[in-house]
Amino acid sequence: MSGKPANGTVKRWLDQVAIPYQGRECLLFPFSRLKSGHGRVSSRLGANTAHAYVALRVHGARPDGYEVCHDCGNPPCVNPRHLYWGTRAKNMDDRWRHGEMVLPPTKRGVENGNSVLTEDQARYAKARLKAGVSAPEIAERFGVPKQTIYNIKYGTTWAWL
């Protein structure tokens, strides 16, 4: 076993430390990691990575086509508050982190004449809201009026996402 913690130890840490974790800071997985930096867990836990395990437990089953995303861009982080299910999120996350979240020339999602976000962006904004990011902050990052994000928050637009 060459000093590796037993699966039970990892699971116990995830269940008793990571999942109930209430802090705002990143919580780094203290056991072995994959090359990607993600925490490695036994597939017997129902997930291949520590953050996926936490996301499953905290946020429920993975919707089709979604992946676990890090709010903080920190692969070994397993803070439930920093994890969410998202689509195409890696790319968007990178842009978010680097402050490059800008609107592409968009033609989609504008049927009602009010929305200026693509579906992916709206979905991403929704995930941010769920992760506790404020609407004004998201609006600023996207470069759209606050009302656009409040509309998403209150289901006025993109309610089906």
Ligand SMILES: [Zn+2]
């Ligand atoms: Zn984090």
